[in-house]
Amino acid sequence: MSVHYWDEEIETLPRVGLESIQLRRLQHLVARVYKTVAPYRKKMEEAGIRPEDIKGLADLAKLPFTVKDDLRDNYPFGLFTVPLEEVVRVHASSGTTGKPTVVGYTAKDIETWANVMARALCCAGATKGDMIHNAYGYGLFTGGLGAHYGIEKLGATAIPASGGNSKRQITIMRDFGSTVLLSTPSYALNLADAMDAMKIDPKSLSLRVGIFGAEPWSESMREEVERKLNLKATDIYGLSEVMGPGVAQECLVTDRGMHICEDHFLPEIIDPETGEVLPPGEKGELVFTTLTKEAFPIIRYRTKDISRLYYEPCGCGRTMVRMEKVTGRTDDMLIIRGVNVFPSQVEHVLVGIEGVEPHYVIIVEREGNLDTMQVQVEVSEGLFSDEIRVLENLTKYIQKEIKDLLGVTCKVKLVEPKTIQRSEGKAQRVIDKRKI
Amino acid sequence: MLVEQIAVFLENKSGRLAEITAILAENAINIRALSVADTADFGILRLIVDKVEQAKAVLRENGFTVGKTQVLAVEVEDKTGGLARVLKCIKDAGINVEYMYAFVNKTGENAVLIFRFEKMEEAMATLLKEGFTILSREQICSL
DSSP states (O other), X not given: OOOOOSSHHHHTOOXXXXXXXXXXHHHHHHHXXXXXXXXXXXXXXXXXXXXXXXXXXXXXXXXXXXXXHHHHHTTTTTTOSSOGGGEXXXXXXXXXXXXXXXXXXXXXXXXXXHHHHHHHHHHTTOOTTOEEEEOSOOSSSHHHHHHHHHHHHHTOEEEOOOSSXXXXXXXXXXXXXXOEEEEOHHHHHHHHHHHHHTTOOGGGSOOOEEEEOSSOOOHHHHHHHHHHHTSEEEEEEEETTTTEEEEEEEOSSOSSOEEEOTTTEEEEEEOTTTOOBOXXXXXXXXXXXXXXXXXSOOSSEEEEEEEOEEOSOOTTOOOSOEEOOOOEESXXXXXXXXXXXXXXXXXXXXXXXXXXXXXXXXXXXEETTEEEEEEEEEOOTTTOOSOHHHHHHHHHHHHHHHHHHHSOOOEEEEEOTTOSOOOSSSOOOEEEOOOO | OOEEEEEEEEESOTTHHHHHHHHHHHTTOXXXXXXXXXXXXXXXXXXXXXXXHHHHHHHHHTTOOEEEEEEEEEEEXXXXXXXXXXXXXXHXXXXXXXXXXXXXXXXSSEEXXXXXXXXXXXXXXXXXXXXXXXXXXXXXXXX
16 A cells, blocks of 8 residues: 655654654744743743753653643633734634633644645545545534645545535535545444435445544444445544644554644643653543644643553654544543533533522433433422423523533433432533443 | 412323322322323423422422412313303403313312413403302312
């Protein structure tokens, strides 16, 4: 199998050379944020560290972490390092409470992103000649537009299908001859079911490779997608706080992890309890520092994703470290149909409704191939009515409020008091029945 | 002369109704009238009982969500058109019925209609003016 690179020189650079680029960029980054972003400077001062203390890559561990709450505290643009005139685009994802997490990009950031995404596409075997069907949602979510710019950068043909309307998507795939599919893995399975219902044999389509991400998925799900869609399924990783899709991508050779664009994103694995950096190969929380971003650089961002790093050389020739498929989270974030959901957001909605007790539980299931979310809320006397209409309006209202805030449709079910388990310590707020 | 009715929230789970009636029986509370309204996910049990406060307290103790509402009990002769006459009068007054249920008293001569109206006071005034018999809870319990 021939291996395609987008930027062969950097992707196959010996690690010594790569590390020297990383260090130079890191020093530059730390000096810049220290000078331009007050919250970063404050944190560094508290930790007693100055930019000139970064003498080697190992000194990264001296820098304070950044967490999602830092983004919320500086909402919306407080962590940007450039004036807003230079920001050409913003994206947003779910925050832990009502406020979303906002990220910004300069024109150069968009260019960098397009390049890393083009690199990811090449890594999965896509070329200029491909017809790339992009079923990631277009909008504030980074998936759609992020992948789109990479497709155009690669010079392939972008089909900006976005999410939803499976029948139309399949008709387009058949008529346009889509060769590469980008979507969440669960949506890919949904497309397979829709093909079945339309009596379209996936073998009659031109699909060759799938690039799936934005939600956790297992090896067994990969086999299912490959079998049902008759393509090679690869894994992609990204998150808006770091960039968006394209942070890491699986190549066609390895079956162990995704190559991280390390010249742009510096990874670490830490012990989530102590914050200590763990040796290569150990499992822990993934932490990223962006090395080249202008508008919204981030230092030691705790992704809460659990993974490990493999530094062994890969058969594809890339020297970039591989990260293992994300196997879990260190917090209670759920990913529902590609959307990040925090139980605290649901709580935020509920406590805002008069009479509703914050006794709730979120039940997540996978029906067919789509995630479903049910929120069970205990009926207190404050909101109880002997009229069906009143209670039904209440469930509709809660449903709408959750949809408005989280962007996820859920079913609200009223339950009797005390049906939801109360534990001594932390209440169990989430029951995830999905078999991923 | 509004009548106090208690309402209990019910999840659609087997045995809930049996549990409630058992609790009431243990506490020697007599049910005079009841109705269950249900949706796909939940139900509302509405009861008229002889000991309202005690019923509320014991159900609460057992973990049920209990509410209290005022309803109107209208007695009509158990004859064709009895309910229709009441409803015509309510309709002419432009009042909406939220829900209703009915039972026939022991002698079988009269029917008792339990109503929840959108405008309770107005409905009561209208019905009294038209000469209908409105029952109190004591009257219902002694039927």
